[in-house]
Amino acid sequence: MPAPPAVVSGPYASGMTPLPPRSNGPDGAEMVPGRSPLPPADYIGETRRLYDGLGYEPYRWAERPDAPPWAAITKPLSECRVMLIGSGGVYRRGQIAFHTRDDTSLRLIAGDCPTDELRTAHFAYDQTDARRDPNCVFPLDPLRRLRADGVIGGLTGNSLAFMGGIYSVRRMEAETAPSIVEQCRAEAPDLVLLVPV
Numbered sequence: 001m002p003a004p005p006a007v008v009s010g011p012y013a014s015g016m017t018p019l020p021p022r023s024n025g026p027d028g029a030e031m032v033p034g035r036s037p038l039p040p041a042d043y044i045g046e047t048r049r050l051y052d053g054l055g056y057e058p059y060r061w062a063e064r065p066d067a068p069p070w071a072a073i074t075k076p077l078s079e080c081r082v083m084l085i086g087s088g089g090v091y092r093r094g095q096i097a098f099h100t101r102d103d104t105s106l107r108l109i110a111g112d113c114p115t116d117e118l119r120t121a122h123f124a125y126d127q128t129d130a131r132r133d134p135n136c137v138f139p140l141d142p143l144r145r146l147r148a149d150g151v152i153g154g155l156t157g158n159s160l161a162f163m164g165g166i167y168s169v170r171r172m173e174a175e176t177a178p179s180i181v182e183q184c185r186a187e188a189p190d191l192v193l194l195v196p197v
Contacts, residue, residue: 083189087120087164088137088197098163099123156187
């Protein structure tokens with residue numbers, strides 16, 4: 001039985017032919033959208049093995065001994081304004097693309113930005129699907145549907161994007177994180193949806 005075609009949201013959802021299944025699995029097997037029978041990738045273990053195999057010192061992971069602060073939602077989700085923050089290197093057509101790893105800059109994406117104006121620039125993941133449908137790394141359209149359906153109260157005026165390939169913990173803590181906090185305070189969301197890549 002042939003696999004069903006891929007279902008794509010966003011600008012490809014209406015009036016366009018669905019994307020066909022891809023045949024680019026590591027063993028040549030056909031890959032189709034859906035749940036994988038394989039366990040999640042062990043990135044920490046793989047990185048350790050890679051560094052050991054190359055003769056490097058063990059990779060030093062950023063560690064936080066204390067639990068992160070937690071703030072409970074104090075009102076129904078249907079009344080909450082949500083701010084989207086994504087690390088997939090999304091930017092709007094006309095903005096400067098992210099340029100290299102350790103690019104600590106941010107891009108504000110207006111809440112009314114058409115999805116077909118979103119682009120990606122990131123060195124650390126295959127952007128093929130994100131370029132076809134940015135919602136897979138920056139789910140602005142699904143959040144708009146949740147707003148229209150009354151599941152969430154609304155969206156902030158701007159969403160925020162950055163490129164998550166920042167290897168320098170020092171620069172992340174000194175440059176990117178404070179800028180993200182500043183933008184969050186300016187938008188005053190009730191909650192933040194962080195979409196890491």
